[in-house]
Amino acid sequence: MKKTIVLLLCLGIYLPGLAQFQLQGTLIDTGHQPVPYATIRLAWAKDSSTIKGAVANEKGFFRLDNLAAGTYLLQLQSVGHQARWLPAFSLNETNPTADFGVITLNEKTESLAQITVKGQRSLVENQGDRMVLSVANSVIAKGNKVEDLLNYAPLVSKTPLGIKVANKSNVLILVDGRQMGQGALDNFLQNFSAEDILKIEVIPNPSAKYDASFGAVINIITLKSLERGLNGRLSTTYSQGHYGRFSPNGSLNLRSAKWNVFTTLTGRLDEVGSEEATVRTYQAGSMAGQAFSLYKTKGFSTFSGIDYFPSLNHVLGLRVNSSTQTIRSITDGTTAFRRSTGGVDSVLLLNRLETDNTRNYDVNINYTGKLDSVGKELSVNLTKSFFDRSNTQYLTYQYQHVDRSSLRSSSRARIQNPKTEENLIGKADLTVPLKKRTLGSRLPMDHHQQQ
Known part of the structure; x- marks a missing residue:
């Protein structure tokens, strides 16, 4: 029992958080009031091309996460204020977070004769x-x-x-x-x-x-495109630090007078490395752990559908969503156990191989119809979804003396955590407008099964 508790504590040490770069700040005006919902644009310093955008919250605070290492520019814009570019800055392992603190945006002070309406x-x-x-x-x-x-x-x-x-x-x-x-x-x-x-x-x-x-x-x-014919979009995102991240995605849309067919495809292929150092103390001493984990992720997901318009006021639709993803990680760690007197008592070596497979699909059939000219409307939705996940960890661990000679023979363990979930969701809504209010009637159905 004691050995199991110690192993679980070590597993807690070896659940590393993935390193990421981020930036944040708070926008105010010259009257020291927050500037809410301002637009934030992050761009490469080398060519000013846009990488990512954000919106400040109602208090003027903004944050961008999951950024790659690099040198950036930041543009801040808000209606009624002058746009502002911040000086170039870098994010890297020695400077993972850029905190700009409080940033002041100046109000526009143009005279009426100078104003040109641009529709911002x-x-x-x-x-x-x-x-x-x-x-x-x-x-x-x-x-x-x-x-x-x-x-x-x-x-x-x-x-x-x-x-x-x-x-x-x-x-x-x-x-x-x-x-x-x-x-x-x-x-x-x-x-x-x-x-x-x-x-x-x-x-x-x-x-x-x-x-x-x-x-x-x-x-x-x-x-979804409103243009007739076939049109689409294709884009990719790639970042490279010690390891690479690649995410292609694209969409296609085919529209005619009666039909609209669309699909969006997204892929993911990346590797992320993470180092972790942790110290925990207890009454009899302490334990210090160091670990390195390498995560490899590959996945593919789709969001597709068909809409059929038999007439101007009626539409029948089908949606099919699906995804599959595999995450494979390897962790090598060492934990040193120390007595309260300060000396190292023993060392635990741990190797963990974890595989996480996830797949799911979601099928929806829907109908929306305007039944008359005064606003009576009927909508029906039926959704069937399935989710399956299998998570398996293979652990190999061995206790050693301080000189790394074997204290105990190596042990192995396997931990499995499967999950299967099915849902059937149905809903019918009938809306009838009255003179002063709208009368609605709903018929919901929700069946859930989980293992």
Whole structure:
């Protein structure tokens, strides 16, 4: 029992956090008031090409994570303020975080005779019952995934317990107004490119149209071309430090008078190395661990669909989302056990090989119809989702004397953590407008099975 507890403590040491570079700051105006929802653009210093975008929150604070090492420029823009470029700065292993502190933006002071209207528009709009973050063709569409966009959406925050809207933690996340299974939703948020998102709607006080068990709603609306014929997009992201990260993605859209067929494909291939040093103390002494882990990830995901328009007021749709991902990691670690008197008592060598395989799919059939000219509408959604994950760790460990002679023979262990989840979600909504209010009727169905 004692040996098992010590091994688990060492495993806690050998769960390293992946190294990443980031930057942050807070924007204020000349009156020392926060500048909310300003646009942040990160660019390479060598050619000013855009790498990634962000939006400051309502307090003017912004942060960009998961950045590669390099030398950058940062542009700050807000409606009614002068755009500002910050001097070039570098992110690297010795300087992993750039904290710009408080940054002041000057108000524009042009006279009426000098003003030329260019149609500059804030990415965040208040539309009465909802706040809207516009994504398409904006700076935040570059270099981000959908989960990154949630960091910039108004009123939205991430906590250890999940996503919150304002002070509400029970949040319903929809994609094009449709509910997904949790596995498919996680895949969509983590892998879907922001370049294929039109906008994000945040509804802090949802109407009777939505499930009353949720306190708030986030509706992520994907971007589909309105042009007739075939069109598409292809882009890749590659970064190189000690190891490389490669993420290709693309989309195709074929539209005619009656049909719209679309698909988005995303790939991931990267290697990440991480070093970790940890010290833990207890009553009889302490243990100091050092470990190096190498993670290799490869994955592929799709988001596809067909819309059929039998008439102007009716649409029948099919959505198919799927993904597969494999993460393989190798960890080599050493833990030195010390007595309270200060001397090293023994050494534990640990090698861990971990393989994590995940696959899921999500199929949705939907119908939306306007039944008359005064606003009566019927919508029906049926979603079937499947999620499967197998996680296996192979451990080899050996206790040694200080001189590295064997104290005990080496031991081996295998830890498995499988998970299978299936969901069937159905919903039918009938909306009937009355003279002073809208009457809604809902028929929900949710079947969940987990192993």
